Amino acid sequence: MTADAVPTLPITRTCPYAPPAEHRRLREETPLAKVRLPNGVTVWAATRHEDIRAILSDPRFSSDRSNPGFPRLRQDPPPPSLIRKPLLISMDLPEHGPARRAVVGEFTVKRMAALTPRIQQIVDEHIDAMLAGPRPVDLVQALSLPVPSLVICEMLGVPYADHEFFQTRSTHLVSHKTPAEVVGRSFAELLGYLNTLVTAKEQNPTDDLLGRQILKHREEGTYDHEAMLGLAFILLIAGHETTANMISLSTLVLLQNPEKLSALRQDPSKTLAAVEELLRYFTIAESGLGRVATEDVEIGGVLIRAGEGVLALANTGNRDPEVFENADELDLERGARNHLAFGFGPHQCLGQNLARLELQIVIDTLFRRIPGLRPAVPVEELSFKDDATVYGIREFPVTW
Amino acid sequence: MRVLVDEKKCCGAGQCVLVAPKVFDQRDDGMVILLDEAPPKELHAAVREAVSVCPGAAIMLEERE
Numbered sequence: 001m002t003a004d005a006v007p008t009l010p011i012t013r014t015c016p017y018a019p020p021a022e023h024r025r026l027r028e029e030t031p032l033a034k035v036r037l038p039n040g041v042t043v044w045a046a047t048r049h050e051d052i053r054a055i056l057s058d059p060r061f062s063s064d065r066s067n068p069g070f071p072r073l074r075q076d077p078p079p080p081s082l083i084r085k086p087l088l089i090s091m092d093l094p095e096h097g098p099a100r101r102a103v104v105g106e107f108t109v110k111r112m113a114a115l116t117p118r119i120q121q122i123v124d125e126h127i128d129a130m131l132a133g134p135r136p137v138d139l140v141q142a143l144s145l146p147v148p149s150l151v152i153c154e155m156l157g158v159p160y161a162d163h164e165f166f167q168t169r170s171t172h173l174v175s176h177k178t179p180a181e182v183v184g185r186s187f188a189e190l191l192g193y194l195n196t197l198v199t200a201k202e203q204n205p206t207d208d209l210l211g212r213q214i215l216k217h218r219e220e221g222t223y224d225h226e227a228m229l230g231l232a233f234i235l236l237i238a239g240h241e242t243t244a245n246m247i248s249l250s251t252l253v254l255l256q257n258p259e260k261l262s263a264l265r266q267d268p269s270k271t272l273a274a275v276e277e278l279l280r281y282f283t284i285a286e287s288g289l290g291r292v293a294t295e296d297v298e299i300g301g302v303l304i305r306a307g308e309g310v311l312a313l314a315n316t317g318n319r320d321p322e323v324f325e326n327a328d329e330l331d332l333e334r335g336a337r338n339h340l341a342f343g344f345g346p347h348q349c350l351g352q353n354l355a356r357l358e359l360q361i362v363i364d365t366l367f368r369r370i371p372g373l374r375p376a377v378p379v380e381e382l383s384f385k386d387d388a389t390v391y392g393i394r395e396f397p398v399t400w
Numbered sequence: 401m402r403v404l405v406d407e408k409k410c411c412g413a414g415q416c417v418l419v420a421p422k423v424f425d426q427r428d429d430g431m432v433i434l435l436d437e438a439p440p441k442e443l444h445a446a447v448r449e450a451v452s453v454c455p456g457a458a459i460m461l462e463e464r465e
Contacts, residue, residue, distance in 0.1 A: 057457060097408075104412030104430035337419055337453045346411045348455035353414055 008036040009045065009311065010073055010287050012386040016249065016393075017281070018328060019315040023047060027316050032302035035311070043071045043309035044302070045288070049320035049340065051300040052289075052312040056345035061291035061310060063347055065090045069292040071309035073389070085227045087234045089347060096346060102216065103231060104350065106155070106209050112353040115151070119358055122150050123365045131369070136376030136399040143366070144247040144396070145240070148358055152239030155354075156232060157208030158197060165193065170237050194232045198225065209235070235351070242284060243355050245385065245392025247362050250278045252382070252393065253330060254367070255375060260332055261367060268364050274332040275359045280339035281330050283315035286391040289343055314340040315391075372400040401444055402462040405434050409458035416454055420446040432458065 011020040018024075026033045027047035035045040046052050055061050064070065064086070088099055105111070123143075130142050149163050158166075172178045172186040198210065202225070205211035210232055217223035254261040264274055288311035293304045304310060317340045319327040324336060342349035349355070367373065375382075376397035383394040403423065412430025416423070423443055425433040439447055451459045 057455070100411060101429065101431075105428050107414075108412065108426045108428070108430050109414040109417045110426060337415065337449065344455050346456055348411065348413050353418075 006034055006036050006042065008038070010038075013286075013384070013391065016382075016384055016391075017253065017330075019283070019313070019319060023313050023316040024319070026313075027320065032300045032304070037071060037073060037309075039072055041072070041309065043311055044304055046299065046310060046312045047316040047320075048300060049317040049323045052314060052317040052340055053344050054299055055291060055310055055312055056289065056340075056343060056347070058297060058345075059093055060293060060295045060297050062092050062294045063090055063096075063291060064092055065290075067292045069307045069309045071288075071290040071292070071311050073287045085224065085230050087230045088350070089234055089238075093346075099227075100346065100350070102222075103209075103213060106212070107350050107353060109353050112357050115155075115354070116357065116361070118154065119147075119151055119361050120365065122147055123361050124369075127365060127369050136397040139251060139396040139398045140244070140248055140393060141395075143362070144244040144251075147247065147362060148243035148355075149240050151354070151358060152236060152351075155209045155239075156235060157201065157206050157210050158236065162193065166190065166236060166240065170240050173237060190236075191229065191233065194229055194236070198228050198232060238349075239351055239354070241390050241392070243351075243358050245284050245390055246278065246282065246355070246359055248393040248396050249282050249284070249391070250275075250359060250363060251366065251373075251398075252375070252379070252396065253278070253281070254363070255373065256379065257330065260330070264332060264363070265367055265371075270333065271360045271364050272356070273335045275356055275363065276337055276339070277330060277332050277334050278359070279341035279356075280318045280324070280334075280336060282391065283318045283339070283341045284391040285314055285341070285343070285389075286386075287311070287389045288313045288315075312340075314343065370400045373398055374400065401439060401447065401464070403434060403437050403439065403447060404460045404462070405432050406458045406460070407431055409456040411456040411458075413455050416450040416459060419450045419453060423447055424450060 007022055011022045013020050026045055031046065031048040031051055033045050034042050036042050046055055091099055126143050126146055130137055149166065150160055153160050153163060169186040169190045172182055201210050201214055205214050213231065214223065214228060264270055291310045291312065293306050293308050293310065295306050297304050321327050342352040376399040382396060385392040385394055410432045412426065414426050416432060417426050420443060423436050423439045425435055427433055447461065451461060
């Protein structure tokens with residue numbers, strides 16, 4: 001393969017409803033393929049469902065972002081870490097197990113289900129505001145962004161009055177195009193605020209996730225201020241943009257498929273399966289899930305050497321015809337749970353049950369309360385977040 | 401079918417609970433609780449699905465005819 005034939009990632013989607021054609025070609029021709037990153041480094045791209053699962057569940061692949069071999073999609077090197085302790089997402093064994101176990105109880109199926117009334121209330125309040133306000137309105141600003149941010153802010157005990165502060169900073173952190181100094185500044189501002197918040201909760205542990213975590217770690221003698229800061233940071237960032245983007249994209253595709261939407265509205269017991277399919281269909285973790293090999297590992301017949309980076313292109317693995325029949329079709333009754341939208345392995349999305357619940361409540365409520373909802377601009381004019389780590393719609397004017 | 405769970409591998413994702421709630425539950429700390437180690441035949445397909453979706457590969461099956 002000549003140097004010209006090595007594709008450079010990331011590759012932008014040309015259609016919101018499918019991963020880039022180049023990704024599919026990779027899966028069909030070279031499921032473990034060398035690709036080039038913006039900084040010129042070559043890494044492996046994995047596109048088959050089975051290979052991705054193998055990589056994400058194999059402890060010989062490290063999640064440590066400080067490892068020089070870890071795939072970097074940003075052009076510039078990252079700013080020096082202001083948190084000296086690694087974030088949960090960046091941990092490997094042996095630290096990762098206990099660190100994750102310490103917080104996973106806050107995200108169980110049962111605990112999330114207990115949030116249902118509050119999430120329903122948040123969704124209803126925002127739809128009330130939409131109905132009382134002018135048309136058209138941007139769904140992203142009116143519903144998609146506020147709902148998940150308000151839910152996570154509430155879980156963590158962050159005042160909602162500070163949500164816009166987080167919106168702007170977290171958006172900077174996920175965009176590829178953000179200049180390095182703006183990333184650095186956003187990171188610092190966010191940390192500064194969280195530092196104040198965590199300090200306040202240390203003095204007065206409130207009954208929320210942060211307060212409970214502080215008490216739990218104190219009891220176990222494992223309390224560390226910086227580790228708590230890191231946890232608050234990752235949970236806050238992870239809970240915003242992802243769910244917001246799924247709300248926007250799901251609304252769009254359902255509006256584009258009125259017969260599917262109608263079937264769903266007639267039987268809300270089908271919504272959970274529909275949410276699962278929407279997650280698979282969109283797989284918004286656009287840049288792929290990064291890892292770096294710490295030993296030589298054979299995956300899909302290819303030897304990945306110690307120190308080499310890997311990008312698991314989950315959006316492409318989720319269209320693998322070996323696993324999903326008519327994989328490119330949106331089949332809301334498919335009922336397939338073995339998709340990779342939340343990743344796989346020990347780092348699988350901690351908030352996945354929260355995400356599912358928010359999506360289910362938004363879908364059931366939005367179309368019930370605004371049955372005449374429709375896009376206010378031609379869909380071809382919508383602008384998608386193709387410069388971000390997480391795919392979505394930038395602005396989505398709707399009316400009814 | 402006999403179901404075994406390895407708590408050391410459990411990462412608390414709760415997918416087994418969503419797929420086969422009659423066989424799996426979660427403790428308050430997120431770790432799996434095996435409700436039925438010998439589930440009836442009509443639950444076998446769901447249990448196999450739980451094995452497949454478990455991100456920690458923490459569920460093992462002994463299948464006997």
